Amino acid sequence: MIIYGTNGAHVRTTPLPADAACPGCATSGTMQLSVFSRYALIYWIPLFPYSKPAVLQCGHCQQAWEEKNVPSELREPARALKKGTRAPLWHWSGLGVLAALIGWGAIASSQDARANAAYLDAPHVGDIYTVREKDGERNYSLLKVVSVKGPTVDVVPNEFQINNNHPIDELNAPAKYSKESFALSKFELQIMKNKGQLTDVDRLEE
Ligand SMILES: [Zn+2]
Known part of the structure; x- marks a missing residue:
């Protein structure tokens, strides 16, 4: 209330x-x-x-x-x-206070966007991509980078989807990822990002 x-x-x-x-x-x-x-x-x-x-x-x-x-x-x-x-x-x-919060939110989100771009440009093992299917309610999932070979990364997909644009809290457990990896080029990742299919990049361990 x-x-x-x-x-x-x-x-x-x-x-x-x-x-x-x-x-x-x-x-x-x-x-x-x-x-x-x-x-x-x-x-x-x-x-x-x-x-x-x-x-x-x-x-x-x-x-x-x-x-x-x-x-x-x-x-x-x-x-x-x-x-x-x-x-x-x-x-x-x-x-x-409201104006300050809005300003702070805008700064934080532009910093996040810059970090995402830098992470995508230089992938590390352990990077986690939030990906989004086009349709359906439970449409957010994760891809985890398991190896980096030049311009290509190998990722394992998370086997679960949830209806939350920040799925990492709930889905990022080793047992929830597939054992089967597949390759994506940095170029493909960039296209996914531009299309709004890749919505966030998290780098948990430095
Ligand atoms: Zn008077």
């Missing part, structure tokens, strides 16, 4: 220009505007601010006006003060 909601916080209270007079008691220089920020929450983490309610109050007679009721002669200075008041950055922290 995702827990979400909204909350509000006082941002700042600023005096209106000294010539602004209170519409209630006519005192000048006592008007002040309080600006609040309302923000969305997810799991108690502020996600983003979505509105900035403001309240105008007279420090002398204590009368207060919500934004929509602010008398017309004070509307413009109140609006200017509100415009100059920003929601604090921490009201954005959820979106900030």
